[in-house]
Amino acid sequence: MDRKERILAFMREDAYKPLLFNELVMVLDVPKSDIELFRQVLEELEREGKIFKTHKNRYGVPERMSLIVGRLQGNERGYGFVIPDDETFDDIFIPADGLNGAMHNDRVIARYTKKVIGDRSAEGEIIRILDRANKTVVGIFESSRYFGFVVPDDRRISGDIFVPKDEFNGAKSGDKVVVEIVKWPEKRRNAEGKVIEVIGNVNDPGTDIVSIIKSFKLNETFPDDVLAQADKIPDTVTEDMLKGRR
Structure with missing residues (x-):
């Protein structure tokens, strides 16, 4: 059993109560020479969402603390759902005021605020964002004076x-652009970004195709071997190609 699994197994025990760092060092009998490495392992587990550090600096596993780790599925109406990593848990409804800066497809930790009542889903709020999914966003640019x-x-x-006006980088109203997010949203403030690419006016031919490619981060070029194979395909259909076809 490696270090991570040993720590997780210990925290999943029924008798475990969230402990401080120094308490974990003592209980797990971590040698003095390994304390810094132990701290790094805890930080990795926390980033992965496998353990949770409370505001009082105590460590535990999310499932023992009524917390859910998963991915946020946004909705155009402003609310969302957390799809748990653990498929044995149902999705959690997150109202708009419970997103707390999280965006669609972010990996998050949520806390229950309302349990399941009848046919209604459990409700919760995002308390931590583990990983941001939208470093860049494709959309339509609109400008005003400032x-x-x-x-x-x-x-x-x-x-x-x-x-901001000094981050338009040549974009004009009606352009499809790629914007890089430089400040993540907060409860009462939208995300802030800078234009890093102007794809073209929304009405220009081909803009919609390039926008889809950029949105899904698809490759815009093909490997040389693929291009070489494509060059071998004839431009016309021969009689031999038609044999056996209806």
Whole structure:
């Protein structure tokens, strides 16, 4: 059993109560020479969402603390659902005021605020964001005299992205752009970004195709061997190719 598994197994024991770092060092009999390594392992487990550190600096596993780790599925109406990593748990409804800066597809930790009642889903709020999914966003740029904003193509990303005037980088109203997020949203503030690429005007031919490629982060070029194979395909259909076909 490696270090991580040993720590997790210990914290999952029925008798375990969340402990401070120094208490864990003592109980797990961590040698003085390994204390810094032990701290790093705890930090890794915390980043992975496998353990949770409370505001009182006590460590435990989320499932023993009524917390759910999963991925946020946004909705264009502003609310979302946390899809738990553990498929034995049901999805949790997150109202707009419970997102706390989380965006569609972020990996998060949620806390229950309301249990299941009848046919209604459990309700919760995001208390920690483990991993941001939307470093860049594709959308339509709109400008005003003093600032601009990007309306995301993916409407599951709720809230327009604010763009300061000195970060337009040549974008004009009606352009499809790629914006890089430089400040994540907070409870009462939209995300802030800068335009890093102007794809083209929304009405220009081909803009929609490139926008989809950028949104899904698909490759825009093909490997040399694929291009070489494509070059071997004839431009016309021969009689031999038609044999056996109806």
